[in-house]
Amino acid sequence: SQTIHQWPATLVQPVGSPLSLECTVEGTSNPNLYWYRQAAGRGLQLLFYSVGIGQISSEVPQNLSASRPQDRQFILSSKKLLLSDSGFYLCAWSVGAQETQYFGPGTRLLVL
Amino acid sequence: KNQVEQSPQSLIILEGKNCTLQCNYTVSPFSNLRWYKQDTGRGPVSLTIMTFSENTKSNGRYTATLDADTKQSSLHITASQLSDSASYICVPYSGGGADGLTFGKGTHLIIQP
Numbered sequence: 001s002q003t004i005h006q007w008p009a010t011l012v013q014p015v016g017s018p019l020s021l022e023c024t025v026e027g028t029s030n031p032n033l034y035w036y037r038q039a040a041g042r043g044l045q046l047l048f049y050s051v052g053i054g055q056i057s058s059e060v061p062q063n064l065s066a067s068r069p070q071d072r073q074f075i076l077s078s079k080k081l082l083l084s085d086s087g088f089y090l091c092a093w094s095v096g097a098q099e100t101q102y103f104g105p106g107t108r109l110l111v112l
Numbered sequence: 113k114n115q116v117e118q119s120p121q122s123l124i125i126l127e128g129k130n131c132t133l134q135c136n137y138t139v140s141p142f143s144n145l146r147w148y149k150q151d152t153g154r155g156p157v158s159l160t161i162m163t164f165s166e167n168t169k170s171n172g173r174y175t176a177t178l179d180a181d182t183k184q185s186s187l188h189i190t191a192s193q194l195s196d197s198a199s200y201i202c203v204p205y206s207g208g209g210a211d212g213l214t215f216g217k218g219t220h221l222i223i224q225p
Binding site for chain 1: 143148157158161201
């Protein structure tokens with residue numbers, strides 16, 4: 001069966017510090033991978049998605065970036081965090097964009 | 113612009129009662145519609161996914177309906193349990209890539225004993 005992992009679960013970082021969130025998927029090959037951010041009282045906002053290694057599409061201009069160094073690994077990064085980067089970050093995978101997405105447990109990020 | 117409106121924003125019902133959550137969308141074109149359940153502090157979990165040709169789809173005590181003509185969907189929960197307390201998110205998909213998904217803000221459901 002397929003499993004999706006995210007870490008860390010919780011992170012508190014000072015403004016201006018770097019960020020690296022990791023997501024890995026097990027039990028499937030060549031998945032579509034997604035990074036979402038969820039702010040309180042808001043719907044999920046798509047940040048990045050990838051259909052293959054090294055292929056990243058960005059949906060929202062911001063100080064975040066994503067990379068897919070391996071087929072089942074998706075990394076969300078920032079060189080300098082802003083207060084507005086605080087939120088709940090979710091990684092997800094799917095067989096294709098048409099299909100159901102399966103979400104990870106999420107990372108709660110608080111930037112102080 | 114694709115939009116999703118879910119109602120009510122929040123709902124409190126007693127354990128054992130039924131409830132229905134509503135979703136109106138203006139997504140076009142339309143490919144499918146998903147309902148997710150999200151427990152507090154957790155990632156969303158898929159309940160159903162329906163194409164335009166499907167009117168009803170069930171997953172245990174959860175039954176989703178879809179009217180692609182009026183662009184409305186509902187999620188009915190039968191014999192609610194305390195574990196049903198969560199946010200329920202409606203997500204229509206217009207096709208194309210991942211940017212074809214439009215996430216609703218969700219209905220926050222609380223089941224009281």
